[in-house]
Amino acid sequence: MVKSIGKSDYGLYVLVSSFLIYFTIDFGLGQATARFLAKYRAENEEQKVNQLLSLTTKIYLGISLIMMTALIVVFFFIQNIFMQLNAAEIEKFKIIYVIAGLFSVVSFPFMSLNGIFIAYERFVVLKLCDILSKIGVILFMVCAILLGYKLYALIAINAFIGIIVIVFKLSYIFKTTAIRIDLKYTSKTLTRELFSFSIWSSILGIAQRLIINIAPTLLGIYSGTTAIAVFSIGILIESYVWTFASALNGLFLPKVSGLLSTSANREQVLQLMVKVGRIQLFLIGILYIGMITLGQEFIILWMGSEFTNSFPIVLMLIFPGFFTLTQEIASTLLYVENKIKFKAIIYMVAAITSMVLSVFLIPYFGTIGAAMGIVISLIIFEVIGVNIFYYKIMKINIFYFLKACLFKMLPSLAIVLAFGLALNYYISAINFVVFFIKAGLIAAVYLLVMWFFSLNKYEKELILSIYKKFTPNKLN
Template identity: 30%
Template sequence: RMLGESEFGLYSLSASVIGYLAILDLGFGNAITVFSAKYAASGESEKALRLHGTIFSVYLVMSALVLLIGALVIAYADAIFGAKLSGEEIRKIRIMFALLSLNLAVSFPFSIYSSILTAHENFVFIKLIAILRTLLLPAIAVPVLLLGHKSVAIVACATAVNLFCVAADFIYCRRKIAPRISVRNFDAGVLKQVFSYSFFIFLGMIVDQVNWSADNFILGVVAGTTVVSQYSVAAMINSTFITLSVTISGVMLPKISKMVSANSSDAELTAEFIKIGRLQFYVIFLICSMLIIFGREFIILWAGAQYEISYTIALILVIPVCVPLIQNLGLSILQAKNKFRFRAIAALFMTFLNIAVSIPLAKLYGGVGSAVGTALSLVLLNITLMNFYYHFKIGLDMAKFWLNIARMLAPSLLAVAIILPINYALSLSGAAYLLVCGSLYIAIFTFIAVKLVMNDYERAIFGAALAKIRSRL
């Protein structure tokens, strides 16, 4: 709201374009986590030294490449965006590209420390830094906005916050784990082994980046910054939804890697898949249903009435992604088993479909059209193809998984049926509506989940969490 549609569109456009450079990670961050976890479990410290030295060397090359590509984009910004952006907008986007390129170039080599922390399951520190990153940006950016600065200043703030968090990971990892990382430990054989593992994860990263960022780029070319800003509000909600939903599955890769190394059976992996999927369901159903019920009012209050269309775009993006988010542990199983190839190749074809459909739809229907193209590719890949692949090729019992989810869905919908007439009867609006009715809905959903949906394991987790909260009050 404080940036305005044009400035926010510039900010979103620069972030989406620079995001493509982030895929130069080549999937090595994931490889570090998987291989480091295995080496730590087996005590193979010498292999870990060669792994870390090799990937650190590659990251230094990637940093140089990021700076080169960033310089080229800056130099040819007129040719790329000149049809829809003004001269002043081009000037600003060049500055933002420079800041973001520098940010990414510094982040690459130091990201190895975050991956090592993940492999050693230092999740408390990792999540604390993630929370700090989330809180610091608005804490710094809002005063900057109040002083009258715009999108360039916000990118500068984001760069400063990211570099601070990167430094925190580096210092903590050096003190806690003290990995010996040196380019002298580069090993071409290790690079070949790691790349053979990470290539299809890298391909998957490309696909995911295109699927989530292509719409902003397409809209920037065919529709201008106002439509980009409307889409970006919805994309921000979708991104936050995805971030919140992976808080559980996001810490499971080291454990799954160790299970696969120990030759755990398909039945054991299915049990873990169902256990985590059920926990994911509570988070995903609650947030998605709150978006459907309260999202329009929230977006109008947060971003302004001119962004009401963002509510429709957000629903188109969020609802199809619920299924793969419930099944997110499946991706960790694929990575640990080195079976990511099918998902990456299938997703690549779906990306072509997404772009082919999104371009004409964006010209006709703006942000809504682009979102429909993205949603279509998500449904075909993540809901249809991947469920068959998990069941018939990976050995996960998907019928048993979906039977569990189906049994959870019906009583959960009861909470929606209860809150809708209450919302109508109270007839509130604005912040009061969101606070009163939103809190009431969370309470109703929690009560129904505990009494009708949760099993003993889940009630024990919920009870332990409540006990920990009470002990600190």
């Protein structure tokens, strides 16, 4: 895409995506919907499920109208917001802003669909939708680029695939569940319950988005589209790592809700947290080791030497996730017990700190300064602050979790990392063939070391069961 449309247009592509995020915040209603749905399902209250979804649909439609008004007003001030863009870039930005903004308004009322899939435990279908939508976007984009289409077509493809996915999810839900929407339904009590829960969830969602996604906007204000393009590679790879690591996210909301609806036993939740955390650490461990050892070569082979500065940005953006991505169960517990207020406050302070630091650092260090502001804020608040919150407020034995999950697997990770660094020192990847051979060697060593030194009996049996599913039985 970058080679086809150029750094400047790619910077605009990233800028409009990150800018529109601020207008598509669902004010925590998505998490609130998922939480209440899981609760009603655990209690076999199917009528309340329909009432809840009828109410949230009306609320989403109302917010969508407000969002459309805000987008129209902002359109007339684009040139005053992004003063580092030249006249030609402003004109292009306005066109893609209209295309992407229109899709945002249309798709916004359907943001609760994922919560419905999670509450009804239709995880496979949900993940397939995510995977197929990404593959669809890539395939259509490749075709568009080969046919000579440029920036506008690429934005339109994202919107087109998004609409198809929404239509499929809607049809699937109505065909396979008893859900029916009644727009005439009203309930002041349920509305108050929703917003009392969602207000802090909303603040948390806004803060989480601002921490990283504000960076392209700040770079657009202080640096320009080329800096945005370089920084966006860091955001892109960080999002891949997050997507891979969060494959299990949301799957345990019904499980945790069930545990706490029958018992307030923290020990059960802690053991589930350790079990899931170790699996997630096993999954992301190879990604982190691969990125540290081979990341720079990969970026140069993939994007070219002019994107070399993207490598330290990637390392800084993914670093905090090594600690936080394994704590999905603790995060789920927040929503189940409606204790999200404290975490929301921590993240809001983190977002403000990140923005202030970035504003000061970007004029001196450019894209690296933006990444520095983010990582400093995340380490202080997301890694240290949130874990203190889990320990003090949530009464989760976080020290036991760290010992059973992180510290027990850390020696094996260190061994593989040392092997990868040594391999990278002696052999340089001059092309993708050599690169993939190196990556394969590191992956093989990773599996062997983890198998013999870190994985327990349950985790080995889990891997073997997955292997057997994809291996034909030769005896038959």
